[in-house]
Amino acid sequence: MKIAITSGKGGTGKTTLSTGLFHILTKYFNYNVQLLDCDVEEPDCHIFIHGQKSASYPVSISIPRINPELCTYCGRCKDICAFHAIVMLPAVGFIEVVEDMCHGCGACSYVCRDQAVVEQNSMIGSITHYDYYAKDEFIEGRMNVGVSLQTRVIRETIDHANQKSLVLYDSPPGTSCPVVAVVSKADYVVMVTEPTPFGLYDLKLMTETVKQLGKKCGIVVNKAGLEYEPLYDYIRDQEITLLGEIPFKKEYARAYSKGEILPEKDDRLKKIYINIIKSIMNGKAV
Numbered sequence: 001m002k003i004a005i006t007s008g009k010g011g012t013g014k015t016t017l018s019t020g021l022f023h024i025l026t027k028y029f030n031y032n033v034q035l036l037d038c039d040v041e042e043p044d045c046h047i048f049i050h051g052q053k054s055a056s057y058p059v060s061i062s063i064p065r066i067n068p069e070l071c072t073y074c075g076r077c078k079d080i081c082a083f084h085a086i087v088m089l090p091a092v093g094f095i096e097v098v099e100d101m102c103h104g105c106g107a108c109s110y111v112c113r114d115q116a117v118v119e120q121n122s123m124i125g126s127i128t129h130y131d132y133y134a135k136d137e138f139i140e141g142r143m144n145v146g147v148s149l150q151t152r153v154i155r156e157t158i159d160h161a162n163q164k165s166l167v168l169y170d171s172p173p174g175t176s177c178p179v180v181a182v183v184s185k186a187d188y189v190v191m192v193t194e195p196t197p198f199g200l201y202d203l204k205l206m207t208e209t210v211k212q213l214g215k216k217c218g219i220v221v222n223k224a225g226l227e228y229e230p231l232y233d234y235i236r237d238q239e240i241t242l243l244g245e246i247p248f249k250k251e252y253a254r255a256y257s258k259g260e261i262l263p264e265k266d267d268r269l270k271k272i273y274i275n276i277i278k279s280i281m282n283g284k285a286v
């Protein structure tokens, strides 16, 4: 089973929940479990999960280089590039690939009849494996600074999931392509929100996305106790299962800022996390 943990915006408690669920599953349940940090632009599960590094893999793409001396400026490469990554000014003998826009699809080198395009590997990120409690695995996808191919790094990170394990995806926040790349691979989606007008607004967008993708889902309310009833009205109207509520407490915020695993903070929290897992596993939430 693959479970994506996501939220409509950053700072809602998504990573706290992902890492807490991973920790509880590892320590108290008899599953082989993997946590994949797919928030590759700003991966931060490592702040909470202190594993033993076991392997590291580069993520690279083939970026074309064009040799102006061989180029006849026929324009085939420019015409086929769906990402408008090739700038060609025949009048001044200029042709170049804009690396930030190139997706490394290889189409330009395929259509060039003059051998003017040569492909070179360019590293855009990395995937690192860590052992956790000797048996389970935390895998972090990380995109290099200045690179814009977030979805490519996410897809490669997801490819590292073990098909026999229970897999948790810590998704990027929002509803854009990187989120869809993660959520579309999940069997179940946990949406994290908070009882505020912003939380409700983002939850509505997230719910639309998840429903369009045809995924089963449930909701966890973080910072519960802020008394914003419209959020709960919406959850009831949409008939989405409320998996659990994590209360708002200063000591929890302090624990978070120190990188502590939240459900180990007290027994009440541990029970909430265990019940969230049971709700998903028992199918009550689906």
Ligand code: SF4
Pocket (backbone or CB within 6 Å): 066, 070, 071, 072, 073, 074, 075, 076, 077, 078, 095, 111, 112, 113, 114, 115, 116, 117
């Ligand atoms: S297809 Fe080859 S020859 Fe034609 S413009 Fe592109 S690089 Fe130059």
Ligand code: SF4
Pocket (backbone or CB within 6 Å): 062, 063, 064, 077, 080, 081, 082, 083, 084, 085, 086, 097, 101, 102, 103, 104, 105, 106, 107, 108, 109
């Ligand atoms: S590899 Fe693909 S995306 Fe990159 S410049 Fe060539 S055609 Fe465009």
